[in-house]
Amino acid sequence: MFRFDFAQETRSCSEVNVDEKNSDDGLEWISAKQITPLYEDITLPEAWGLVKFNGLEIYYILPSEIISLSESYKDILAADIITAKYEGGLKVxxxxxHLANYITSNISPVDFKNKTVLDLGCGHxxxxxxxxxxxxxxxxxxDYNEDVIKIVTIPSVLKNLIPDVSSVPCKFFSGDWLSFSQLNNxxxxxxxxxxxxxNTNNYKKILKVFKMNLKHNGLILIAAKTYYFGNGGGTRQFEEAVERDGVFQTEVLWTSVEGVQQEILKITYKIK
Ligand SMILES: C[S@@+](CC[C@H](N)C(=O)[O-])C[C@H]1O[C@@H](n2cnc3c(N)ncnc32)[C@H](O)[C@@H]1O
Known part of the structure; x- marks a missing residue:
């Protein structure tokens, strides 16, 4: 039988906990916490994947390196998502x-210079x-899973930002969006x-994060499939949730032309 067995002794970090139950929909969601990496104690994998987005090179951790930490990650990677236990962050x-190509292209309307950014549900x-x-x-x-933050996010940040990692303020959080929006102001x-x-069950939580954590003149970019078979969610469903909520407005910035349809949505506060 599949056993969810994230290794405990992954990477060196100190932690701050928020003691909060998070079981709105009957599921036991993991509470949010901040994870502070001790970069000097981290041993990076030797082999890396390399991907280019409009000329910008980014290293990413290969699945084989993840599995080398524990065989149980093979099942987790194959499972894709196990609701409220593992939410997919070990995979890119x-x-x-699509979003990486978009923000690095010259059609992107987003200027990142001197901006503060949240990578929500970051995975790698x-x-x-x-x-x-x-x-x-x-x-x-x-990211939802603490192990994802420790195994893939922090090492990827370190690898890609050496030698400047300490000059760019980065923070890391794990846990459910509902308690994240309460922990992080x-x-x-x-x-x-x-x-x-x-997952449409998470839409209220995501909107809560947006409302609690976006500046009044800020913007959100979401990359997603138009429809997720088996899950019921997708860009139209999310647009409807945004409309019902009444706080934000949405705009489709980009739509894929081949394969399963994917989109990039821009979300900003409604102009009153
Ligand atoms: C399918 S993965 C996508 C990872 C990454 N953004 C990517 O595109 O490669 C979905 C991500 O959403 C996050 N997530 C899903 N449900 C969540 C929840 N209820 N609370 C917090 N994070 C959640 C997880 O962190 C997970 O990494």
Whole structure:
């Protein structure tokens, strides 16, 4: 039988906890916490993948390196998502590639210079890393699973930002969006989020993060499939949730032309 067995002794970090239950929908969601990396104690993998987004090179951790830490990660990677236990962050999803290509292209309307950025549901954190390369003044990374933050996000940030890692303020958070929005009262200029709107049960929580953590003149870019088969979520469903909520307005910035349809949505506060 599949056993969820994230290794405990992953990477060296200190932690701050928020003691809060998070079980709105009957599921036991993990509470948010901040994870502070001790960069000097981290041993980086030797082999890395390399991907280019409009000329900007980013290293990412290969699945084989993840599995080398524990065989149980093989099952976790194959499972894709196990609701409220593992939410997909060990893999780099296609939507990240689309959003990364978009923000590094000359059609992007987003200027990252001196902006504060949140990479929400970051997984490997490639979008946050790119934001730093595009001039962001600080980037915060959030993923549901603490092990994802320790195994892939923090090492990727370290690898891609050496030797400047200490000159760019980065923070890392794990746990559920609901308690994250309560733990973290920072407001960001830009929130980037990719492959995160597949589960309609999470829409209220995501909107709560947006309302609690986006500056009044800030913007959000979401990359997602138009429809997630089996999950019920997708860009139209999310637009409807945004409309019902009444606080934000949405605009489709980009739509894929081949394969499963994917989109990039821009979200800003409604003009009153
Ligand atoms: C499919 S993964 C996408 C990872 C990454 N953004 C990418 O595109 O490669 C979905 C991400 O959403 C986050 N997520 C999903 N549900 C969440 C929840 N209830 N609370 C916090 N994070 C959640 C997880 O952190 C997970 O990494």
């Amino acid at each position: 999803w296609d939507c990240t590639h 954190g490639l979008l946050g890393i790119l934001s730093i390369k595009l001039g962001a003044s600080s980037v915060e990374f959030q 920072n407001r960001y200029d830009i929130i980037l989020t990719s492959a995160t709107i597949y």
